[in-house]
Amino acid sequence: MSPIQLLDPRLANQIAAGEVVERPASVVKELLENALDAGATQISVEVEQGGVRLIRVRDNGAGISQADLPLALSRHATSKITAVEDLEAIGSLGFRGEALAAISSVSRLTLTSNDGAEASGWQVMAEGRDMAPVVSPAAHPQGTTVEMRDLFFNTPARRRFLRTEKTEFNHLEEVFRRIALSEFDTAFRLMHNQKVVHQLPIAQEHAARSQRVGRLCGVAFMEQSVPVDIEHAGLRLHGWVGLPTFSRAQADLQHFYVNGRVIRDKVVNHAVRQAYRDVMYHGRHAAYVLFLELDPALVDVNVHPTKHEVRFREQRMVHDFLFRSLHRAVAELRPGEAPAPAV
Ligand code: ADP
Ligand code: MG
Numbered sequence: 001m002s003p004i005q006l007l008d009p010r011l012a013n014q015i016a017a018g019e020v021v022e023r024p025a026s027v028v029k030e031l032l033e034n035a036l037d038a039g040a041t042q043i044s045v046e047v048e049q050g051g052v053r054l055i056r057v058r059d060n061g062a063g064i065s066q067a068d069l070p071l072a073l074s075r076h077a078t079s080k081i082t083a084v085e086d087l088e089a090i091g092s093l094g095f096r097g098e099a100l101a102a103i104s105s106v107s108r109l110t111l112t113s114n115d116g117a118e119a120s121g122w123q124v125m126a127e128g129r130d131m132a133p134v135v136s137p138a139a140h141p142q143g144t145t146v147e148m149r150d151l152f153f154n155t156p157a158r159r160r161f162l163r164t165e166k167t168e169f170n171h172l173e174e175v176f177r178r179i180a181l182s183e184f185d186t187a188f189r190l191m192h193n194q195k196v197v198h199q200l201p202i203a204q205e206h207a208a209r210s211q212r213v214g215r216l217c218g219v220a221f222m223e224q225s226v227p228v229d230i231e232h233a234g235l236r237l238h239g240w241v242g243l244p245t246f247s248r249a250q251a252d253l254q255h256f257y258v259n260g261r262v263i264r265d266k267v268v269n270h271a272v273r274q275a276y277r278d279v280m281y282h283g284r285h286a287a288y289v290l291f292l293e294l295d296p297a298l299v300d301v302n303v304h305p306t307k308h309e310v311r312f313r314e315q316r317m318v319h320d321f322l323f324r325s326l327h328r329a330v331a332e333l334r335p336g337e338a339p340a341p342a343v
């Protein structure tokens with residue numbers, strides 16, 4: 001065995017990138033989260049060849065200052081948390097300071113931004129992290145554009161795991177759909193190979209929100225679901241639940257958000273399945289778009305690098321609240337069925 005050596009930062013980033021950047025869809029997820037964290041009200045995503053060749057995300061958010069631009073590409077560099085206490089209650093989607101470093105280590109990345117301090121903006125480029133980032137002036141309105149080209153150009157082993165353009169785009173569109181459902185106060189656009197796939201204006205009123213859900217989840221879901229909004233003991237659950245008659249062969253229309261973050265969670269799945277148990281045929285799956293809001297201190301989002309998983313501090317309480325709320329909502333959809341338990 002050779003002696004122990006510190007990995008060079010580029011290799012360390014590429015190894016870490018394995019956890020964060022699996023495919024084009026993961027890049028879109030991270031870039032959309034960054035745009036939302038920057039407070040953008042307009043976000044456009046342009047992709048080519050399923051996102052492998054190009055992903056360009058442009059926002060009108062807070063922007064990045066000239067001095068911070070090269071830092072944004074460094075690992076463990078974040079503006080979102082500063083102390084360990086901040087981990088106790090994370091209010092932003094990002095906090096690990098990993099995404100841009102990871103993406104730039106496996107692609108050709110250009111970051112152009114304007115934080116509103118000057119009329120023009122600044123740009124920084126990183127190509128597989130071979131070059132030290134150089135900041136140069138560039139025209140850009142307030143906000144940020146991240147352009148990623150040639151994903152995995154320098155990591156052929158990873159590139160081989162990519163699927164067809166269509167499959168990669170489907171994954172990417174699903175990520176876009178999930179995030180566009182999480183933030184109605186932001187307008188989103190998705191273009192693939194120069195064609196507009198989704199164009200979603202800001203949706204403030206309930207009717208406009210329903211319309212966005214219809215566009216992203218299908219008109220049939222909108223017609224066969226009911227809005228819910230239930231609050232109890234500091235927990236709030238709102239969104240749309242599908243009628244039992246709108247059951248699905250696959251669990252492909254289940255969108256659950258905790259404080260605006262797309263999550264997958266066993267406790268949540270179990271509570272929902274139990275709530276639908278009496279009215280759903282065996283092997284069928286419910287459809288829903290649901291938002292749970294609770295004190296950020298009651299949920300730990302620092303469980304996995306992709307931040308898809310959460311840990312509730314009060315699992316039982318969350319489970320019971322979800323079960324009771326949904327059971328009642330589902331029972332009310334079918335008068336004469338099981339009596340509604342009090343929440
Ligand atoms: P994280 O989101 O976990 O902080 P990232 O690597 O995704 O880490 O981003 C690093 C930093 O770059 C962020 O903390 C933020 O300050 C800045 N940044 C990234 N994208 C944007 C954006 N679209 N608008 C403004 N700032 C951004
Ligand atoms: Mg981020």
